Amino acid sequence: MRNIKTQQLRYFVAVYNVGSITAAAHQVNATQSGVSMQIREFEDRVGMPLFERNSAGVVPTKMGDLVYRRAIRVLREMDELQNDVSAHRGHLVGSVRAGIMPTFARSVLGPTLMEFSEKFPYVDVQISEGYSETLTRRVADEELDFAVVPAGPLPVGIRSSHVDTDLELLVESNLDGKATDGFTHLATAPPLNLVLPGTGNARRKGIDQYLENTCQSKHAILQLDSMMTTFDLLERGNYASILPGCLCISKFDDPKAKLSPIRDPILTVDYLLIEPETRAKSTATSAFGELLCHMIRKSCADVRERFSVA
Missing domain, CATH: 1.10.10.10 (Winged helix-like DNA-binding domain superfamily/Winged helix DNA-binding domain)
Known part of the structure:
Protein backbone atom coordinates (compact mmCIF):
# COMPACT_ATOMS: atom_id res chain seq x y z
CA MET A 1 0.00 0.00 0.00
CA ALA A 87 7.22 21.53 22.46
CA HIS A 88 10.87 22.40 21.75
CA ARG A 89 10.30 25.85 20.31
CA GLY A 90 10.57 27.82 23.54
CA HIS A 91 7.48 29.08 25.34
CA LEU A 92 4.43 26.86 25.49
CA VAL A 93 2.02 28.17 22.87
CA GLY A 94 -1.10 26.95 21.15
CA SER A 95 -4.78 26.72 21.94
CA VAL A 96 -7.00 24.57 24.12
CA ARG A 97 -10.67 23.88 23.42
CA ALA A 98 -12.20 22.33 26.52
CA GLY A 99 -15.76 21.37 27.40
CA ILE A 100 -16.89 21.97 30.97
CA MET A 101 -20.11 21.00 32.78
CA PRO A 102 -21.89 23.57 34.96
CA THR A 103 -20.67 21.50 37.94
CA PHE A 104 -17.12 22.66 37.29
CA ALA A 105 -17.91 26.04 35.75
CA ARG A 106 -19.28 27.06 39.15
CA SER A 107 -16.45 25.59 41.22
CA VAL A 108 -13.03 24.56 39.88
CA LEU A 109 -12.88 26.37 36.54
CA GLY A 110 -12.08 29.85 37.89
CA PRO A 111 -9.06 28.78 39.99
CA THR A 112 -7.86 26.54 37.15
CA LEU A 113 -7.93 29.37 34.61
CA MET A 114 -6.19 31.78 36.96
CA GLU A 115 -3.33 29.37 37.74
CA PHE A 116 -2.97 28.20 34.14
CA SER A 117 -2.88 31.69 32.63
CA GLU A 118 -0.20 32.72 35.11
CA LYS A 119 2.00 29.73 34.18
CA PHE A 120 1.29 29.71 30.44
CA PRO A 121 0.33 33.23 29.30
CA TYR A 122 0.79 32.43 25.59
CA VAL A 123 -1.79 29.63 25.44
CA ASP A 124 -5.24 30.56 24.18
CA VAL A 125 -7.90 28.73 26.25
CA GLN A 126 -11.42 28.43 24.88
CA ILE A 127 -14.06 27.05 27.26
CA SER A 128 -17.48 25.73 26.24
CA GLU A 129 -19.99 25.10 29.01
CA GLY A 130 -22.68 22.50 28.45
CA TYR A 131 -24.31 19.30 29.64
CA SER A 132 -22.81 15.87 29.00
CA GLU A 133 -24.87 15.02 25.91
CA THR A 134 -23.82 18.19 24.07
CA LEU A 135 -20.19 18.02 25.17
CA THR A 136 -19.85 14.36 24.14
CA ARG A 137 -21.21 15.11 20.67
CA ARG A 138 -18.83 18.04 20.22
CA VAL A 139 -15.83 15.92 21.25
CA ALA A 140 -16.91 13.21 18.80
CA ASP A 141 -17.12 15.86 16.07
CA GLU A 142 -13.64 17.11 17.09
CA GLU A 143 -14.99 20.57 17.89
CA LEU A 144 -13.45 20.19 21.36
CA ASP A 145 -10.03 18.82 22.32
CA PHE A 146 -11.51 17.23 25.43
CA ALA A 147 -14.32 17.48 27.95
CA VAL A 148 -14.97 16.24 31.46
CA VAL A 149 -18.39 14.56 31.75
CA PRO A 150 -20.22 12.11 34.03
CA ALA A 151 -19.64 8.46 33.15
CA GLY A 152 -22.13 7.08 30.62
CA PRO A 153 -22.37 5.50 27.17
CA LEU A 154 -19.86 6.95 24.70
CA PRO A 155 -20.02 6.87 20.88
CA VAL A 156 -17.43 5.24 18.65
CA GLY A 157 -14.39 7.45 18.12
CA ILE A 158 -14.02 8.65 21.73
CA ARG A 159 -11.54 7.43 24.33
CA SER A 160 -11.94 8.12 28.03
CA SER A 161 -10.03 8.06 31.32
CA HIS A 162 -11.40 8.15 34.85
CA VAL A 163 -10.83 11.40 36.76
CA ASP A 164 -12.48 10.85 40.17
CA THR A 165 -15.70 9.94 41.98
CA ASP A 166 -18.00 12.56 43.49
CA LEU A 167 -20.93 12.29 45.91
CA GLU A 168 -24.46 13.18 44.88
CA LEU A 169 -26.09 15.47 47.46
CA LEU A 170 -29.69 16.31 48.27
CA VAL A 171 -29.83 20.11 48.34
CA GLU A 172 -32.71 21.87 50.12
CA SER A 173 -33.32 25.49 51.08
CA ASN A 174 -33.22 26.60 54.72
CA LEU A 175 -34.55 30.11 54.33
CA ASP A 176 -34.61 31.07 58.01
CA GLY A 177 -30.95 30.08 58.43
CA LYS A 178 -31.63 28.18 61.66
CA ALA A 179 -29.64 25.08 62.56
CA THR A 180 -31.19 21.92 61.14
CA ASP A 181 -31.47 18.48 62.69
CA GLY A 182 -28.83 16.50 60.84
CA PHE A 183 -29.10 15.19 57.31
CA THR A 184 -32.22 14.44 55.32
CA HIS A 185 -32.31 10.78 54.30
CA LEU A 186 -33.69 10.80 50.78
CA ALA A 187 -34.68 7.12 50.99
CA THR A 188 -37.21 7.88 53.77
CA ALA A 189 -37.93 11.57 53.11
CA PRO A 190 -41.54 12.77 52.63
CA PRO A 191 -42.55 13.81 49.09
CA LEU A 192 -40.31 16.55 47.70
CA ASN A 193 -40.46 18.87 44.69
CA LEU A 194 -37.24 17.82 42.96
CA VAL A 195 -35.54 19.84 40.22
CA LEU A 196 -33.57 17.37 38.06
CA PRO A 197 -31.59 17.59 34.80
CA GLY A 198 -33.12 16.27 31.59
CA THR A 199 -32.88 12.65 30.49
CA GLY A 200 -30.00 13.50 28.14
CA ASN A 201 -27.83 14.21 31.19
CA ALA A 202 -25.60 11.24 32.02
CA ARG A 203 -26.36 11.58 35.77
CA ARG A 204 -30.11 11.30 35.31
CA LYS A 205 -30.24 7.52 34.84
CA GLY A 206 -28.54 6.85 38.18
CA ILE A 207 -30.81 9.36 39.94
CA ASP A 208 -33.96 7.82 38.42
CA GLN A 209 -32.89 4.33 39.47
CA TYR A 210 -32.29 5.54 43.02
CA LEU A 211 -35.68 7.26 43.22
CA GLU A 212 -37.48 4.21 41.84
CA ASN A 213 -35.67 1.47 43.75
CA THR A 214 -34.84 3.11 47.09
CA CYS A 215 -37.20 5.98 47.93
CA GLN A 216 -40.35 5.29 49.92
CA SER A 217 -42.09 8.47 48.73
CA LYS A 218 -43.20 9.50 45.26
CA HIS A 219 -41.39 12.76 44.57
CA ALA A 220 -42.61 15.39 42.08
CA ILE A 221 -40.03 16.10 39.39
CA LEU A 222 -39.42 19.33 37.51
CA GLN A 223 -37.06 18.69 34.59
CA LEU A 224 -34.74 21.63 34.07
CA ASP A 225 -31.48 21.93 32.13
CA SER A 226 -30.43 25.26 33.61
CA MET A 227 -28.18 25.31 36.65
CA MET A 228 -28.71 29.03 37.28
CA THR A 229 -32.47 28.58 37.39
CA THR A 230 -32.11 25.45 39.54
CA PHE A 231 -30.23 27.45 42.17
CA ASP A 232 -32.74 30.28 41.85
CA LEU A 233 -35.61 27.88 42.64
CA LEU A 234 -33.69 26.39 45.55
CA GLU A 235 -33.07 29.84 47.02
CA ARG A 236 -36.77 30.74 46.73
CA GLY A 237 -37.77 27.65 48.75
CA ASN A 238 -40.22 24.75 48.23
CA TYR A 239 -37.81 22.99 45.85
CA ALA A 240 -34.97 20.55 46.34
CA SER A 241 -32.46 19.08 43.93
CA ILE A 242 -29.88 16.29 43.62
CA LEU A 243 -26.53 17.86 42.70
CA PRO A 244 -22.87 16.77 42.53
CA GLY A 245 -20.85 17.64 45.61
CA CYS A 246 -18.25 19.61 43.62
CA LEU A 247 -21.00 21.96 42.50
CA CYS A 248 -22.06 22.64 46.09
CA ILE A 249 -18.72 23.43 47.76
CA SER A 250 -19.55 27.14 47.86
CA LYS A 251 -22.71 26.22 49.83
CA PHE A 252 -20.94 24.18 52.53
CA ASP A 253 -21.07 27.01 55.07
CA ASP A 254 -24.22 28.71 53.80
CA PRO A 255 -26.82 28.59 56.62
CA LYS A 256 -29.61 28.98 54.05
CA ALA A 257 -28.73 25.74 52.31
CA LYS A 258 -29.11 22.22 53.67
CA LEU A 259 -26.84 19.61 52.09
CA SER A 260 -27.33 15.91 52.73
CA PRO A 261 -25.28 13.04 51.29
CA ILE A 262 -27.46 10.41 49.68
CA ARG A 263 -26.91 7.22 51.66
CA ASP A 264 -28.24 3.67 52.02
CA PRO A 265 -26.90 3.16 49.42
CA ILE A 266 -24.50 6.01 48.66
CA LEU A 267 -25.20 7.65 45.30
CA THR A 268 -22.08 8.73 43.43
CA VAL A 269 -21.08 10.10 40.04
CA ASP A 270 -17.88 9.21 38.18
CA TYR A 271 -16.19 11.88 36.09
CA LEU A 272 -14.48 10.96 32.82
CA LEU A 273 -12.10 12.94 30.64
CA ILE A 274 -13.11 12.21 27.05
CA GLU A 275 -11.22 13.06 23.86
CA PRO A 276 -11.24 12.15 20.16
CA GLU A 277 -9.80 8.68 19.55
CA THR A 278 -7.56 9.78 16.68
CA ARG A 279 -6.18 12.94 18.25
CA ALA A 280 -3.17 13.14 20.54
CA LYS A 281 -3.40 15.94 23.07
CA SER A 282 -1.08 18.85 22.34
CA THR A 283 1.36 19.88 25.05
CA ALA A 284 -0.86 22.86 25.88
CA THR A 285 -3.99 20.71 26.03
CA SER A 286 -2.24 18.15 28.23
CA ALA A 287 -1.06 20.86 30.62
CA PHE A 288 -4.53 22.37 30.96
CA GLY A 289 -6.23 18.98 31.26
CA GLU A 290 -3.82 17.84 33.98
CA LEU A 291 -4.36 21.01 36.02
CA LEU A 292 -8.15 20.83 35.62
CA CYS A 293 -8.22 17.16 36.68
CA HIS A 294 -6.01 17.98 39.68
CA MET A 295 -8.50 20.66 40.77
CA ILE A 296 -11.43 18.26 40.29
CA ARG A 297 -9.74 15.55 42.38
CA LYS A 298 -9.04 18.08 45.14
CA SER A 299 -12.70 19.14 45.14
CA CYS A 300 -13.94 15.53 45.23
CA ALA A 301 -11.62 14.85 48.18
CA ASP A 302 -13.01 17.93 49.99
CA VAL A 303 -16.57 16.66 49.46
CA ARG A 304 -15.78 13.17 50.76
CA GLU A 305 -14.01 14.63 53.79
CA ARG A 306 -16.90 17.00 54.52
CA PHE A 307 -19.41 14.15 54.62
CA SER A 308 -17.05 11.56 56.15
CA VAL A 309 -17.08 9.23 53.15
CA ALA A 310 -13.79 7.55 52.33
Missing part, protein backbone atom coordinates in the same frame (compact mmCIF):
# COMPACT_ATOMS: atom_id res chain seq x y z
CA ARG A 2 2.00 2.95 -1.29
CA ASN A 3 1.40 6.68 -1.04
CA ILE A 4 -1.52 6.60 1.39
CA LYS A 5 -2.41 10.18 2.29
CA THR A 6 -3.01 11.40 5.82
CA GLN A 7 -6.17 13.07 4.56
CA GLN A 8 -7.48 9.70 3.36
CA LEU A 9 -6.89 8.18 6.79
CA ARG A 10 -8.73 11.07 8.48
CA TYR A 11 -11.64 10.86 6.04
CA PHE A 12 -11.82 7.08 6.47
CA VAL A 13 -11.92 7.35 10.28
CA ALA A 14 -14.58 10.07 10.14
CA VAL A 15 -16.80 7.95 7.84
CA TYR A 16 -16.26 4.89 10.05
CA ASN A 17 -17.22 6.81 13.22
CA VAL A 18 -20.44 8.36 11.92
CA GLY A 19 -21.50 5.68 9.41
CA SER A 20 -22.24 8.19 6.68
CA ILE A 21 -20.16 9.87 3.98
CA THR A 22 -22.41 12.93 4.02
CA ALA A 23 -22.18 13.36 7.81
CA ALA A 24 -18.42 12.76 7.72
CA ALA A 25 -17.99 15.42 5.03
CA HIS A 26 -19.73 17.94 7.29
CA GLN A 27 -17.48 16.93 10.21
CA VAL A 28 -14.22 17.36 8.26
CA ASN A 29 -15.39 20.49 6.39
CA ALA A 30 -15.21 18.85 2.96
CA THR A 31 -17.66 18.12 0.17
CA GLN A 32 -19.52 14.83 0.03
CA SER A 33 -18.12 14.09 -3.40
CA GLY A 34 -14.58 14.88 -2.24
CA VAL A 35 -14.81 12.52 0.73
CA SER A 36 -16.39 9.81 -1.41
CA MET A 37 -13.61 10.09 -3.99
CA GLN A 38 -10.88 9.92 -1.33
CA ILE A 39 -12.49 6.85 0.29
CA ARG A 40 -12.67 5.04 -3.06
CA GLU A 41 -9.05 5.93 -3.80
CA PHE A 42 -8.06 4.67 -0.36
CA GLU A 43 -9.90 1.40 -0.99
CA ASP A 44 -8.09 1.05 -4.33
CA ARG A 45 -4.74 1.46 -2.57
CA VAL A 46 -5.71 -1.08 0.10
CA GLY A 47 -6.97 -3.43 -2.58
CA MET A 48 -10.17 -4.39 -0.74
CA PRO A 49 -13.51 -2.73 0.02
CA LEU A 50 -13.62 -1.10 3.45
CA PHE A 51 -17.33 -0.23 3.49
CA GLU A 52 -20.56 -1.71 2.24
CA ARG A 53 -22.81 1.01 0.82
CA ASN A 54 -26.58 1.04 1.34
CA SER A 55 -29.41 3.57 1.34
CA ALA A 56 -28.92 4.29 5.08
CA GLY A 57 -25.20 5.00 4.82
CA VAL A 58 -22.14 2.77 5.02
CA VAL A 59 -21.21 -0.25 7.13
CA PRO A 60 -17.56 -1.25 7.62
CA THR A 61 -16.38 -4.59 6.32
CA LYS A 62 -14.17 -6.84 8.45
CA MET A 63 -11.19 -5.37 6.63
CA GLY A 64 -12.58 -1.91 7.41
CA ASP A 65 -12.62 -2.79 11.12
CA LEU A 66 -8.99 -3.90 10.92
CA VAL A 67 -7.86 -0.82 9.01
CA TYR A 68 -9.72 1.45 11.47
CA ARG A 69 -7.81 0.08 14.47
CA ARG A 70 -4.51 0.72 12.67
CA ALA A 71 -5.57 4.11 11.29
CA ILE A 72 -6.40 5.65 14.66
CA ARG A 73 -2.97 4.62 15.96
CA VAL A 74 -1.22 6.12 12.93
CA LEU A 75 -3.10 9.41 13.22
CA ARG A 76 -2.42 9.68 16.94
CA GLU A 77 1.29 9.00 16.41
CA MET A 78 1.43 11.72 13.75
CA ASP A 79 -0.20 14.19 16.13
CA GLU A 80 2.24 13.23 18.87
CA LEU A 81 5.18 13.74 16.50
CA GLN A 82 3.93 17.23 15.69
CA ASN A 83 3.47 17.96 19.39
CA ASP A 84 7.02 16.80 20.18
CA VAL A 85 8.41 19.20 17.61
CA SER A 86 6.27 22.12 18.83
Whole structure:
Protein backbone atom coordinates (compact mmCIF):
# COMPACT_ATOMS: atom_id res chain seq x y z
CA MET A 1 0.00 0.00 0.00
CA ARG A 2 2.00 2.95 -1.29
CA ASN A 3 1.40 6.68 -1.04
CA ILE A 4 -1.52 6.60 1.39
CA LYS A 5 -2.41 10.18 2.29
CA THR A 6 -3.01 11.40 5.82
CA GLN A 7 -6.17 13.07 4.56
CA GLN A 8 -7.48 9.70 3.36
CA LEU A 9 -6.89 8.18 6.79
CA ARG A 10 -8.73 11.07 8.48
CA TYR A 11 -11.64 10.86 6.04
CA PHE A 12 -11.82 7.08 6.47
CA VAL A 13 -11.92 7.35 10.28
CA ALA A 14 -14.58 10.07 10.14
CA VAL A 15 -16.80 7.95 7.84
CA TYR A 16 -16.26 4.89 10.05
CA ASN A 17 -17.22 6.81 13.22
CA VAL A 18 -20.44 8.36 11.92
CA GLY A 19 -21.50 5.68 9.41
CA SER A 20 -22.24 8.19 6.68
CA ILE A 21 -20.16 9.87 3.98
CA THR A 22 -22.41 12.93 4.02
CA ALA A 23 -22.18 13.36 7.81
CA ALA A 24 -18.42 12.76 7.72
CA ALA A 25 -17.99 15.42 5.03
CA HIS A 26 -19.73 17.94 7.29
CA GLN A 27 -17.48 16.93 10.21
CA VAL A 28 -14.22 17.36 8.26
CA ASN A 29 -15.39 20.49 6.39
CA ALA A 30 -15.21 18.85 2.96
CA THR A 31 -17.66 18.12 0.17
CA GLN A 32 -19.52 14.83 0.03
CA SER A 33 -18.12 14.09 -3.40
CA GLY A 34 -14.58 14.88 -2.24
CA VAL A 35 -14.81 12.52 0.73
CA SER A 36 -16.39 9.81 -1.41
CA MET A 37 -13.61 10.09 -3.99
CA GLN A 38 -10.88 9.92 -1.33
CA ILE A 39 -12.49 6.85 0.29
CA ARG A 40 -12.67 5.04 -3.06
CA GLU A 41 -9.05 5.93 -3.80
CA PHE A 42 -8.06 4.67 -0.36
CA GLU A 43 -9.90 1.40 -0.99
CA ASP A 44 -8.09 1.05 -4.33
CA ARG A 45 -4.74 1.46 -2.57
CA VAL A 46 -5.71 -1.08 0.10
CA GLY A 47 -6.97 -3.43 -2.58
CA MET A 48 -10.17 -4.39 -0.74
CA PRO A 49 -13.51 -2.73 0.02
CA LEU A 50 -13.62 -1.10 3.45
CA PHE A 51 -17.33 -0.23 3.49
CA GLU A 52 -20.56 -1.71 2.24
CA ARG A 53 -22.81 1.01 0.82
CA ASN A 54 -26.58 1.04 1.34
CA SER A 55 -29.41 3.57 1.34
CA ALA A 56 -28.92 4.29 5.08
CA GLY A 57 -25.20 5.00 4.82
CA VAL A 58 -22.14 2.77 5.02
CA VAL A 59 -21.21 -0.25 7.13
CA PRO A 60 -17.56 -1.25 7.62
CA THR A 61 -16.38 -4.59 6.32
CA LYS A 62 -14.17 -6.84 8.45
CA MET A 63 -11.19 -5.37 6.63
CA GLY A 64 -12.58 -1.91 7.41
CA ASP A 65 -12.62 -2.79 11.12
CA LEU A 66 -8.99 -3.90 10.92
CA VAL A 67 -7.86 -0.82 9.01
CA TYR A 68 -9.72 1.45 11.47
CA ARG A 69 -7.81 0.08 14.47
CA ARG A 70 -4.51 0.72 12.67
CA ALA A 71 -5.57 4.11 11.29
CA ILE A 72 -6.40 5.65 14.66
CA ARG A 73 -2.97 4.62 15.96
CA VAL A 74 -1.22 6.12 12.93
CA LEU A 75 -3.10 9.41 13.22
CA ARG A 76 -2.42 9.68 16.94
CA GLU A 77 1.29 9.00 16.41
CA MET A 78 1.43 11.72 13.75
CA ASP A 79 -0.20 14.19 16.13
CA GLU A 80 2.24 13.23 18.87
CA LEU A 81 5.18 13.74 16.50
CA GLN A 82 3.93 17.23 15.69
CA ASN A 83 3.47 17.96 19.39
CA ASP A 84 7.02 16.80 20.18
CA VAL A 85 8.41 19.20 17.61
CA SER A 86 6.27 22.12 18.83
CA ALA A 87 7.22 21.53 22.46
CA HIS A 88 10.87 22.40 21.75
CA ARG A 89 10.30 25.85 20.31
CA GLY A 90 10.57 27.82 23.54
CA HIS A 91 7.48 29.08 25.34
CA LEU A 92 4.43 26.86 25.49
CA VAL A 93 2.02 28.17 22.87
CA GLY A 94 -1.10 26.95 21.15
CA SER A 95 -4.78 26.72 21.94
CA VAL A 96 -7.00 24.57 24.12
CA ARG A 97 -10.67 23.88 23.42
CA ALA A 98 -12.20 22.33 26.52
CA GLY A 99 -15.76 21.37 27.40
CA ILE A 100 -16.89 21.97 30.97
CA MET A 101 -20.11 21.00 32.78
CA PRO A 102 -21.89 23.57 34.96
CA THR A 103 -20.67 21.50 37.94
CA PHE A 104 -17.12 22.66 37.29
CA ALA A 105 -17.91 26.04 35.75
CA ARG A 106 -19.28 27.06 39.15
CA SER A 107 -16.45 25.59 41.22
CA VAL A 108 -13.03 24.56 39.88
CA LEU A 109 -12.88 26.37 36.54
CA GLY A 110 -12.08 29.85 37.89
CA PRO A 111 -9.06 28.78 39.99
CA THR A 112 -7.86 26.54 37.15
CA LEU A 113 -7.93 29.37 34.61
CA MET A 114 -6.19 31.78 36.96
CA GLU A 115 -3.33 29.37 37.74
CA PHE A 116 -2.97 28.20 34.14
CA SER A 117 -2.88 31.69 32.63
CA GLU A 118 -0.20 32.72 35.11
CA LYS A 119 2.00 29.73 34.18
CA PHE A 120 1.29 29.71 30.44
CA PRO A 121 0.33 33.23 29.30
CA TYR A 122 0.79 32.43 25.59
CA VAL A 123 -1.79 29.63 25.44
CA ASP A 124 -5.24 30.56 24.18
CA VAL A 125 -7.90 28.73 26.25
CA GLN A 126 -11.42 28.43 24.88
CA ILE A 127 -14.06 27.05 27.26
CA SER A 128 -17.48 25.73 26.24
CA GLU A 129 -19.99 25.10 29.01
CA GLY A 130 -22.68 22.50 28.45
CA TYR A 131 -24.31 19.30 29.64
CA SER A 132 -22.81 15.87 29.00
CA GLU A 133 -24.87 15.02 25.91
CA THR A 134 -23.82 18.19 24.07
CA LEU A 135 -20.19 18.02 25.17
CA THR A 136 -19.85 14.36 24.14
CA ARG A 137 -21.21 15.11 20.67
CA ARG A 138 -18.83 18.04 20.22
CA VAL A 139 -15.83 15.92 21.25
CA ALA A 140 -16.91 13.21 18.80
CA ASP A 141 -17.12 15.86 16.07
CA GLU A 142 -13.64 17.11 17.09
CA GLU A 143 -14.99 20.57 17.89
CA LEU A 144 -13.45 20.19 21.36
CA ASP A 145 -10.03 18.82 22.32
CA PHE A 146 -11.51 17.23 25.43
CA ALA A 147 -14.32 17.48 27.95
CA VAL A 148 -14.97 16.24 31.46
CA VAL A 149 -18.39 14.56 31.75
CA PRO A 150 -20.22 12.11 34.03
CA ALA A 151 -19.64 8.46 33.15
CA GLY A 152 -22.13 7.08 30.62
CA PRO A 153 -22.37 5.50 27.17
CA LEU A 154 -19.86 6.95 24.70
CA PRO A 155 -20.02 6.87 20.88
CA VAL A 156 -17.43 5.24 18.65
CA GLY A 157 -14.39 7.45 18.12
CA ILE A 158 -14.02 8.65 21.73
CA ARG A 159 -11.54 7.43 24.33
CA SER A 160 -11.94 8.12 28.03
CA SER A 161 -10.03 8.06 31.32
CA HIS A 162 -11.40 8.15 34.85
CA VAL A 163 -10.83 11.40 36.76
CA ASP A 164 -12.48 10.85 40.17
CA THR A 165 -15.70 9.94 41.98
CA ASP A 166 -18.00 12.56 43.49
CA LEU A 167 -20.93 12.29 45.91
CA GLU A 168 -24.46 13.18 44.88
CA LEU A 169 -26.09 15.47 47.46
CA LEU A 170 -29.69 16.31 48.27
CA VAL A 171 -29.83 20.11 48.34
CA GLU A 172 -32.71 21.87 50.12
CA SER A 173 -33.32 25.49 51.08
CA ASN A 174 -33.22 26.60 54.72
CA LEU A 175 -34.55 30.11 54.33
CA ASP A 176 -34.61 31.07 58.01
CA GLY A 177 -30.95 30.08 58.43
CA LYS A 178 -31.63 28.18 61.66
CA ALA A 179 -29.64 25.08 62.56
CA THR A 180 -31.19 21.92 61.14
CA ASP A 181 -31.47 18.48 62.69
CA GLY A 182 -28.83 16.50 60.84
CA PHE A 183 -29.10 15.19 57.31
CA THR A 184 -32.22 14.44 55.32
CA HIS A 185 -32.31 10.78 54.30
CA LEU A 186 -33.69 10.80 50.78
CA ALA A 187 -34.68 7.12 50.99
CA THR A 188 -37.21 7.88 53.77
CA ALA A 189 -37.93 11.57 53.11
CA PRO A 190 -41.54 12.77 52.63
CA PRO A 191 -42.55 13.81 49.09
CA LEU A 192 -40.31 16.55 47.70
CA ASN A 193 -40.46 18.87 44.69
CA LEU A 194 -37.24 17.82 42.96
CA VAL A 195 -35.54 19.84 40.22
CA LEU A 196 -33.57 17.37 38.06
CA PRO A 197 -31.59 17.59 34.80
CA GLY A 198 -33.12 16.27 31.59
CA THR A 199 -32.88 12.65 30.49
CA GLY A 200 -30.00 13.50 28.14
CA ASN A 201 -27.83 14.21 31.19
CA ALA A 202 -25.60 11.24 32.02
CA ARG A 203 -26.36 11.58 35.77
CA ARG A 204 -30.11 11.30 35.31
CA LYS A 205 -30.24 7.52 34.84
CA GLY A 206 -28.54 6.85 38.18
CA ILE A 207 -30.81 9.36 39.94
CA ASP A 208 -33.96 7.82 38.42
CA GLN A 209 -32.89 4.33 39.47
CA TYR A 210 -32.29 5.54 43.02
CA LEU A 211 -35.68 7.26 43.22
CA GLU A 212 -37.48 4.21 41.84
CA ASN A 213 -35.67 1.47 43.75
CA THR A 214 -34.84 3.11 47.09
CA CYS A 215 -37.20 5.98 47.93
CA GLN A 216 -40.35 5.29 49.92
CA SER A 217 -42.09 8.47 48.73
CA LYS A 218 -43.20 9.50 45.26
CA HIS A 219 -41.39 12.76 44.57
CA ALA A 220 -42.61 15.39 42.08
CA ILE A 221 -40.03 16.10 39.39
CA LEU A 222 -39.42 19.33 37.51
CA GLN A 223 -37.06 18.69 34.59
CA LEU A 224 -34.74 21.63 34.07
CA ASP A 225 -31.48 21.93 32.13
CA SER A 226 -30.43 25.26 33.61
CA MET A 227 -28.18 25.31 36.65
CA MET A 228 -28.71 29.03 37.28
CA THR A 229 -32.47 28.58 37.39
CA THR A 230 -32.11 25.45 39.54
CA PHE A 231 -30.23 27.45 42.17
CA ASP A 232 -32.74 30.28 41.85
CA LEU A 233 -35.61 27.88 42.64
CA LEU A 234 -33.69 26.39 45.55
CA GLU A 235 -33.07 29.84 47.02
CA ARG A 236 -36.77 30.74 46.73
CA GLY A 237 -37.77 27.65 48.75
CA ASN A 238 -40.22 24.75 48.23
CA TYR A 239 -37.81 22.99 45.85
CA ALA A 240 -34.97 20.55 46.34
CA SER A 241 -32.46 19.08 43.93
CA ILE A 242 -29.88 16.29 43.62
CA LEU A 243 -26.53 17.86 42.70
CA PRO A 244 -22.87 16.77 42.53
CA GLY A 245 -20.85 17.64 45.61
CA CYS A 246 -18.25 19.61 43.62
CA LEU A 247 -21.00 21.96 42.50
CA CYS A 248 -22.06 22.64 46.09
CA ILE A 249 -18.72 23.43 47.76
CA SER A 250 -19.55 27.14 47.86
CA LYS A 251 -22.71 26.22 49.83
CA PHE A 252 -20.94 24.18 52.53
CA ASP A 253 -21.07 27.01 55.07
CA ASP A 254 -24.22 28.71 53.80
CA PRO A 255 -26.82 28.59 56.62
CA LYS A 256 -29.61 28.98 54.05
CA ALA A 257 -28.73 25.74 52.31
CA LYS A 258 -29.11 22.22 53.67
CA LEU A 259 -26.84 19.61 52.09
CA SER A 260 -27.33 15.91 52.73
CA PRO A 261 -25.28 13.04 51.29
CA ILE A 262 -27.46 10.41 49.68
CA ARG A 263 -26.91 7.22 51.66
CA ASP A 264 -28.24 3.67 52.02
CA PRO A 265 -26.90 3.16 49.42
CA ILE A 266 -24.50 6.01 48.66
CA LEU A 267 -25.20 7.65 45.30
CA THR A 268 -22.08 8.73 43.43
CA VAL A 269 -21.08 10.10 40.04
CA ASP A 270 -17.88 9.21 38.18
CA TYR A 271 -16.19 11.88 36.09
CA LEU A 272 -14.48 10.96 32.82
CA LEU A 273 -12.10 12.94 30.64
CA ILE A 274 -13.11 12.21 27.05
CA GLU A 275 -11.22 13.06 23.86
CA PRO A 276 -11.24 12.15 20.16
CA GLU A 277 -9.80 8.68 19.55
CA THR A 278 -7.56 9.78 16.68
CA ARG A 279 -6.18 12.94 18.25
CA ALA A 280 -3.17 13.14 20.54
CA LYS A 281 -3.40 15.94 23.07
CA SER A 282 -1.08 18.85 22.34
CA THR A 283 1.36 19.88 25.05
CA ALA A 284 -0.86 22.86 25.88
CA THR A 285 -3.99 20.71 26.03
CA SER A 286 -2.24 18.15 28.23
CA ALA A 287 -1.06 20.86 30.62
CA PHE A 288 -4.53 22.37 30.96
CA GLY A 289 -6.23 18.98 31.26
CA GLU A 290 -3.82 17.84 33.98
CA LEU A 291 -4.36 21.01 36.02
CA LEU A 292 -8.15 20.83 35.62
CA CYS A 293 -8.22 17.16 36.68
CA HIS A 294 -6.01 17.98 39.68
CA MET A 295 -8.50 20.66 40.77
CA ILE A 296 -11.43 18.26 40.29
CA ARG A 297 -9.74 15.55 42.38
CA LYS A 298 -9.04 18.08 45.14
CA SER A 299 -12.70 19.14 45.14
CA CYS A 300 -13.94 15.53 45.23
CA ALA A 301 -11.62 14.85 48.18
CA ASP A 302 -13.01 17.93 49.99
CA VAL A 303 -16.57 16.66 49.46
CA ARG A 304 -15.78 13.17 50.76
CA GLU A 305 -14.01 14.63 53.79
CA ARG A 306 -16.90 17.00 54.52
CA PHE A 307 -19.41 14.15 54.62
CA SER A 308 -17.05 11.56 56.15
CA VAL A 309 -17.08 9.23 53.15
CA ALA A 310 -13.79 7.55 52.33
